[in-house]
Amino acid sequence: MSGGDSTGRGPAPATGCGEAAAPGEGLGNARRADFLDTLMDAAVDAIIIIDHRGRIERFNLSAQRLFGYTEQEILGRNVRDLMPEPNRGRHDSYLENYLRTGQPAIIGKGRREQGMRKNGEIFPMWLSVGESRRGGKVNFVGIIHDLTHRVEAENKMRRLEQQLFHADRLVTLGELTAGIAHEINQPLTAIAAYADAGRQIAGKPGAVGDDLMDVCARIGEQSRRAAAVVTRLRKLVRGGGVSKSRHDINDIVRNMLPLFEHEVNSSDIRIEFEAVDGLPEIYVDEIQIQQVLVNLVKNSMDAIRDDGRSEGRIRIVVVRREENLAISVSDDGPGVPVEQETHLFEPFFTSKPKGVGLGLSICKSIAAVHGGRLVHERPESGGARFILSLPLAAIG
Ligand SMILES: Nc1ncnc2c1ncn2[C@@H]1O[C@H](COP(=O)(O)OP(=O)(O)O)[C@@H](O)[C@H]1O
Numbered sequence: 033m034s035g036g037d038s039t040g041r042g043p044a045p046a047t048g049c050g051e052a053a054a055p056g057e058g059l060g061n062a063r064r065a066d067f068l069d070t071l072m073d074a075a076v077d078a079i080i081i082i083d084h085r086g087r088i089e090r091f092n093l094s095a096q097r098l099f100g101y102t103e104q105e106i107l108g109r110n111v112r113d114l115m116p117e118p119n120r121g122r123h124d125s126y127l128e129n130y131l132r133t134g135q136p137a138i139i140g141k142g143r144r145e146q147g148m149r150k151n152g153e154i155f156p157m158w159l160s161v162g163e164s165r166r167g168g169k170v171n172f173v174g175i176i177h178d179l180t181h182r183v184e185a186e187n188k189m190r191r192l193e194q195q196l197f198h199a200d201r202l203v204t205l206g207e208l209t210a211g212i213a214h215e216i217n218q219p220l221t222a223i224a225a226y227a228d229a230g231r232q233i234a235g236k237p238g239a240v241g242d243d244l245m246d247v248c249a250r251i252g253e254q255s256r257r258a259a260a261v262v263t264r265l266r267k268l269v270r271g272g273g274v275s276k277s278r279h280d281i282n283d284i285v286r287n288m289l290p291l292f293e294h295e296v297n298s299s300d301i302r303i304e305f306e307a308v309d310g311l312p313e314i315y316v317d318e319i320q321i322q323q324v325l326v327n328l329v330k331n332s333m334d335a336i337r338d339d340g341r342s343e344g345r346i347r348i349v350v351v352r353r354e355e356n357l358a359i360s361v362s363d364d365g366p367g368v369p370v371e372q373e374t375h376l377f378e379p380f381f382t383s384k385p386k387g388v389g390l391g392l393s394i395c396k397s398i399a400a401v402h403g404g405r406l407v408h409e410r411p412e413s414g415g416a417r418f419i420l421s422l423p424l425a426a427i428g
């Protein structure tokens with residue numbers, strides 16, 4: 033990498049402070065070129081000037097620092113050497129196409145691209161390209177802003193967000209432990225009962241084969257049921273990033289309902305869900321979408337209970353709304369007070385004594401990660417309704 037003095041150029045000529053003349057004005061050609069060099073090298077962003085064939089004619093100090101080449105090394109080389117594939121292999125034809133058709137792809141605009149340093153390292157950058165034509169000579173000026181730090185910060189944010197999603201899932205699962213434990217306990221109790229029955233049958237004199245076979249089959253069935261619960265639980269506890277694949281939305285809803293089985297069985301709160309056939313599959317992270325639904329159903333249960341009622345109704349409905357697939361969770365609880373409506377999705381907003389207030393804001397982030405939205409609606413019939421909509425674009 034070249035240092036600041038490698039170009040051997042002197043400092044900027046003094047222009048005289050406070051003079052009305054434009055910078056560089058009134059200078060001779062040689063001095064003006066010198067002034068321009070100084071300005072180029074003072075630029076924070078990398079500036080690269082190429083000719084119509086892509087050969088590098090100028091490479092300012094920031095470009096030298098960013099790409100790791102000295103000006104001597106890079107001048108005259110093709111600019112494609114500064115990019116990874118696929119642009120590397122295509123850049124010559126981009127230039128040819130533009131010069132032939134006059135149809136610009138990037139010229140006059142900017143976009144996110146990748147650059148490649150001398151040591152082969154690839155980094156994210158913002159590239160904007162301008163064109164100059166003087167005396168029949170065409171030049172392109174590329175200004176490059178290094179995005180490495182911004183992308184790192186974005187990635188860090190995304191990792192933190194994932195950790196938060198995960199932590200919220202664990203908290204929610206913790207709150208539902210009684211139900212989950214019950215779900216595993218039920219088949220285990222059944223297995224124990226069948227095993228006892230089997231022992232009795234085996235102890236009886238006479239033909240017992242058929243009866244024993246039946247008992248063994250039931251034991252097998254119940255063990256598989258318990259194993260399925262554990263598998264589902266392990267999936268939900270799983271950390272890590274987003275893992276999207278194709279799913280039937282009906283299955284996503286159906287697979288999360290057992291988490292509430294215990295609460296439903298031990299109260300008069302009903303959860304209604306009618307599967308809808310013929311919906312396209314969606315391309316989502318199943319666990320995260322379930323996390324949203326679990327949070328919404330849990331909030332509905334809390335709202336009904338906090339209202340002092342043991343009886344209530346929660347409805348989950350899936351509809352295709354033009355370009356979206358909308359999954360709504362409605363309840364007949366007290367609804368959201370008007371003055372709280374604008375705060376619902378704010379982190380740490382809670383009206384519950386033991387609430388954390390992160391559920392809805394996390395659900396909103398999950399919706400955003402999927403290119404969708406989560407909104408609250410006030411049903412005419414009262415209660416609350418939350419609608420998660422996922423764009424059809426996310427439908428593979
Ligand atoms: N179905 C609902 N009915 C009434 N209020 C709700 C409902 N869902 C959410 N809320 C309100 O939104 C607040 C924030 O919810 P959330 O972000 O999940 O945090 P928490 O459940 O920890 O309070 C709740 O405290 C409650 O006041």
Ligand SMILES: [Mg+2]
Pocket residue numbers: 327330331391392
């Ligand atoms: Mg909540």
